[in-house]
Amino acid sequence: MITISIKVIAAMETQLSNGPTCNNTSNGPSAITNNCSSPVESGSIEDSKTNLIVNYLPQNMTQEELKSLFGSIGEIESCKLVRDKITGQSLGYGFVNYVDPKDAEKAINTLNGLRLQTKTIKVSYARPSSASIRDANLYVSGLPKTMTQKELEQLFSQYGRIITSRILMDQVTGVSRGVGFIRFDRRVEAEEAIKGLNCQKPPGASEPITVKFANNPSQKTSQALLSQLYQSPNRRYPGPLAQQAQRFRLDNLLNMAYGVKRFSPMAIDGVTSLAGINIPGHAGTGWCIFVYNLAPDADESILWQMFGPFGAVTNVKVIRDFNTNKCKGFGFVTMTNYDEAAVAIASLNGYRLGDRVLQVSFKTNKTHKA
DNA sequence: TTGAATT
Structure with missing residues (x-):
C-alpha cells in the first residue's frame, strides 16, 4: 500500500541494524511487545511512550518542518531528523519526543498515514531499545x-x-x-x-x-586541552637549576672533546635485554623517571621546564584523576640518555617546588599491591 | 608514595 523508496528502506535498516533483527518492518506498538524477542527490550516499554519514530518523510523535509508539523499536536521535548553523516541529506526518517505521552499517542492517531507530497508518513513509537542499543x-x-x-x-x-x-x-x-x-x-x-x-x-x-x-x-575539558599546549618543551627557566644543567652539558662537551670515557649503563643494555633482565626505569625508548609530590594543579609544562634543561626529554606525564583532572601527586618523565637522566635526578631530587619537596628517582616496579 | 591510555 505504501511505496517505499530504496533510500527509506536503507534508512530503516540502518536503524534496525543497531538492535536485534526483527523480521517485520513494523514499528508499531505491536512490534515492541511481541516481535522483538530480546529479553532486555520487553521490559522498557515505558521509555517509548513519548518518543516517536517518523518514517517515509519527504526527502526535502527539514527538521524545522518536522518539528513544526508535530509541534501542532503538543509540546515537543526534542526532535531529530536523521541525516547522512557525510552528505547531510535526509535519510527520510526522524524522531519526535513529546513532553506528554498523551500527545505522542495523539500524534500517532492523527499524523500516521498523513500524505506529504508523494509520501505517506508513518508515525509510531520508537523502539524502546535505544537505551539498550546505545x-x-x-x-x-x-x-x-x-x-x-x-x-x-x-x-x-x-x-x-x-x-x-x-x-x-x-x-x-x-x-x-x-x-x-x-x-x-x-x-x-x-x-x-x-x-x-x-x-x-x-x-x-x-x-x-x-x-x-x-x-x-572524547571531549576533553578545556583545562586538559590547555595543558596540551605545553607539550612542547619550554626551556626558559633561569636560576641555579638551569645553570647546573648547562654546566653539566658543558662538562659533557668537554669530556667528548678530551676523549674522557664516561661510564654509562647504556653500554650494557644490549646484553641485559637479551638476557631478559629489566633495568629499572629503562623502558626501551628511554629512561623513565618517577616524580613524586607534585601539586594537584601541576601540569606537564612544569615537568618540561624542570627536566628539559638537563637534556633530551621525550615524554612527560602528569598522572591525573580521571574525574577531577587533578594531579594525583606524581608523574613521569622519559629521558633519552642515562647520564642526563642521572644528573637530572641528582639535581631535582629534594628540589623545592612551591611549598613541596619533590622526590625524584628512576621509576621502579613498585606497586602497593601485596 | 611508581601509569594512563577514550577510536
Missing part, C-alpha cells in the same frame, strides 16, 4: 601488547554480537597501546562482558584486563 561500547585496557584485534574479538564474542572493535596503536611504532574498544550490539551484552572479563586475565596473559563502559565521544 551505551554498549566498552573501553578495554591492560591488554597484552601482543593481542591482535581478532584475538580481542574472539575474547569478547562469547558475550554477544560485536559491532566494531579496535586496538589503539602507538602512532610512531605501530605497537599496541594495550587499550581498545569493543562495541556490542546491545548494552546487556556489554554488561555481561564486563562481568565476565573485567579484572580477568585473557588466556595466556600475565596481567588482568580492565573492561568498562567507554566514555562518550
